[in-house]
Amino acid sequence: MSELGKGLAGELTASGHLLRQRVYFEDTDFTGIVYHARYLHFLERGRTDFLRLVGIHHAEIDGGLHGEKLAWVVRRMTIDFVSPARIDEILAISTRVEEISGARIVMAQQVHCGERLLIEARVEAAIVNGEGRPRRLPKDWIARFPSAVQTKITHP
Amino acid sequence: MSELGKGLAGELTASGHLLRQRVYFEDTDFTGIVYHARYLHFLERGRTDFLRLVGIHHAEIDGGLHGEKLAWVVRRMTIDFVSPARIDEILAISTRVEEISGARIVMAQQVHCGERLLIEARVEAAIVNGEGRPRRLPKDWIARFPSAVQTKITHP
Amino acid sequence: MSELGKGLAGELTASGHLLRQRVYFEDTDFTGIVYHARYLHFLERGRTDFLRLVGIHHAEIDGGLHGEKLAWVVRRMTIDFVSPARIDEILAISTRVEEISGARIVMAQQVHCGERLLIEARVEAAIVNGEGRPRRLPKDWIARFPSAVQTKITHP
């Protein structure tokens, strides 16, 4: 599977992660450009694959790897729609960790098409259990992030 | 809630159900018309609200009302895309039961925009448990369907 | 069509608009709740139907009603995900105009499920032409908004 998945999950960078994705039919709307809500899908794919490459998998945490069913939830999001993308274009989704505390993670994300900046976003996420109650990030996760990320940890 | 939901779930008809839904931005693609996969959403809303009005609720069967977690799955679908819809148009989704047996239900669905036929579909669905294993339709469901539907029951 | 559409477009309120929408299969994800990006669809339906009820239609402005092809674009969005929604629930999407200037409109939106606040959002939108160039809001639009909205107009 790791062989099959090669290239599908993007790549780790010094300060985070980079993922390339294509704009397909499903992403566009009748005005000819990408529908604004679809960028949240692209951003979420970027965050998911960043976590995947540091060893944190949705299926595993949902399956109870940490003692109970856990899941990520987005708490807050600020998003600037700077420039539009169109069908067939290739988007580069970059993700950096801005802050990790005991119970939440803040990520800064950008979407580019070539040199052109399309999206600038700040996403605050947290971990909750099956009943939606907030949980602290599992301790061993912290050590998995790139060292540039380690310096962002405020309340380990 | 029943007061709030009034009008949201469409209406039962002699042989099935009718639901009206609007085409929004999210449903269209860059060619100016509704993206083909979105009609499956409209059709699924129609089937869901048909079941809702005869007293079968997704949240309840997922919650274990019938002894274990159950869910609908679509097994097979044939769909003719006859004519396209556009932004702002109102779609009428009609659903009839073609056949109910012990373990599956076959529905015939159409989508119209005014007099214009847009979609003709045949959908075969079944009930599975949490592990995906097929289950017989709960017996008391049969009696809930309109009498015109009762005649379609082949293996009760 | 106005007869068919009755109830589909929500209702104008003293300071804006209220729309009720159902949570369907398509809106949820494997964690059991509504996928975060889907709230942007619900919010957009609310804004669209608000504009529809004051007489501003996407199909018309796309069709060149104001001399050239025009379309709304979202420029900036801040969104707090306060509490999650689940399958079958009914959402109430409320929209208020916070500010209208010559070239943009700022709307404050909330999504409730019963008494429970789910989403708090601030959305800044603008009008662009077919090449994506910003255009001033057509003058006659201003007069169409409810009088409580008129007081928000800063640069008419």
Next chain:
Amino acid sequence: MSELGKGLAGELTASGHLLRQRVYFEDTDFTGIVYHARYLHFLERGRTDFLRLVGIHHAEIDGGLHGEKLAWVVRRMTIDFVSPARIDEILAISTRVEEISGARIVMAQQVHCGERLLIEARVEAAIVNGEGRPRRLPKDWIARFPSAVQTKITHP
């Protein structure tokens, strides 16, 4: 761009095309598996990238490369949902041409997860102009398909 896009568009095979895609949050529903309508997105990405690799681009045909604005429309689809996919899994979407005539193309598609067959689909598509009127497939397209496909051409 061709460098950036490397690996994003899958690969041509003897009789068609193979594309690998990941299942993300957006693709799943509250029952824990991929929402049935989402497979149509995966299938469409497969067909799109197949066409891309033989030199047929949505943006170009929309832009009037063949004298007028053209677009693909799906006319008919039969789809068997054999087995479900879950979050994080990698899907292999394979596409073969079954038949090409002057005005339509029929493709046979499958989705696998490892050895497991998930989806079996037959898709009939056609080319229309901006007003939705059917158009013959541009003649030079035929020669672009792999030779195994050439034998499927019935009315060149």
